[in-house]
Amino acid sequence: MTVWTPEELAKRNTDDVKTIRENAAKRNRSDIVAMCDVELKNRKPIRAKPGGDGSERREGQYVSEFHFVCPKEQGVTRDADGMMWTGTWVVAEENAIDAQTHGSLVALHISKSEQSYLQGEIRGWRKSPRQKEYVEGQVAKTAFGIDQFRPNGNPVPWQGDATGEKGYRWAELPPSAP
Numbered sequence: 001m002t003v004w005t006p007e008e009l010a011k012r013n014t015d016d017v018k019t020i021r022e023n024a025a026k027r028n029r030s031d032i033v034a035m036c037d038v039e040l041k042n043r044k045p046i047r048a049k050p051g052g053d054g055s056e057r058r059e060g061q062y063v064s065e066f067h068f069v070c071p072k073e074q075g076v077t078r079d080a081d082g083m084m085w086t087g088t089w090v091v092a093e094e095n096a097i098d099a100q101t102h103g104s105l106v107a108l109h110i111s112k113s114e115q116s117y118l119q120g121e122i123r124g125w126r127k128s129p130r131q132k133e134y135v136e137g138q139v140a141k142t143a144f145g146i147d148q149f150r151p152n153g154n155p156v157p158w159q160g161d162a163t164g165e166k167g168y169r170w171a172e173l174p175p176s177a178p
Contacts, residue, residue, distance in 0.1 A: 004024075004032050005035075006038070009035055014040065014043060014172065015171070017036050017040055018036075018040070020036055021033055021036035021040070058170055060172060060173055061170045061171060061173060062095070062098035062099070062102055063095050063098065063099055063168045063169065063170060064104050064105065064169050065104060065106075065107065065156070065160065065167075065168070066099065066104065066105070066107070066147070066167075067107045067116070067158050067159055067160050067166065067168075067169070068086070068107070068108055068109065068165060068167075069108075069109055069110070069112060069165040069166070070108040070109070073118065074087075076108070076118070082150060083123065083149070083150055084148070084149055084150070085147070085148050086106060086108070086147045086149070091125075091147070095168075096122075096147065098173075099122045099125070099147065100122055100123065100124055100125060102173075102174075104121070105119060105120070105121060105122070106119065106122050106147050107156050107158075109158055112167070113158070115156065116155045116156050116157075116158075118151055119149075119151065119154065119156055120149040120150045120151040121149060121150055121152070122147050122148070122149050123148050123149055124148035125147045125148060126148070
């Protein structure tokens with residue numbers, strides 16, 4: 001059993017410290033909860049860094065879930081092998097590469113308040129010409145890029161902190177292999 005000390009908590013990533021705190025609270029370990037609270041408070045929040053194309057990057061993190069408002073599968077295409085392509089939404093190239101590497105989720109919603117109606121693990125991406133318009137007649141600002149995904153039957157709620165008709169849920173990058 002691990003003995004939790006401030007030094008031990010400092011070695012853990014933020015999600016781990018939050019989980020340790022939750023478990024300690026369930027076990028009425030107020031001493032550990034207090035140590036976790038101090039550790040979390042002392043950590044500097046990771047700031048978003050806007051890219052040159054208006055995209056967002058966060059140091060040490062990747063987008064684990066992409067959520068888009070996309071009524072009626074607008075711009076979505078289906079391949080014979082069951083794979084699908086989003087045709088309306090665009091993400092920064094670095095985020096797309098990370099998403100494929102880490103098996104991020106893409107989820108399409110009718111609205112932010114509803115569960116996704118189509119979702120799956122991102123398996124690839126490509127630069128491709130975009131439709132000139134997307135949701136409710138809004139003009140597309142980016143000229144290329146779509147994600148390939150394998151759909152699953154597991155609807156998910158809206159996640160993320162991006163504005164407008166898309167939401168990004170961020171996660172810490174896993175530790176590098178030695």
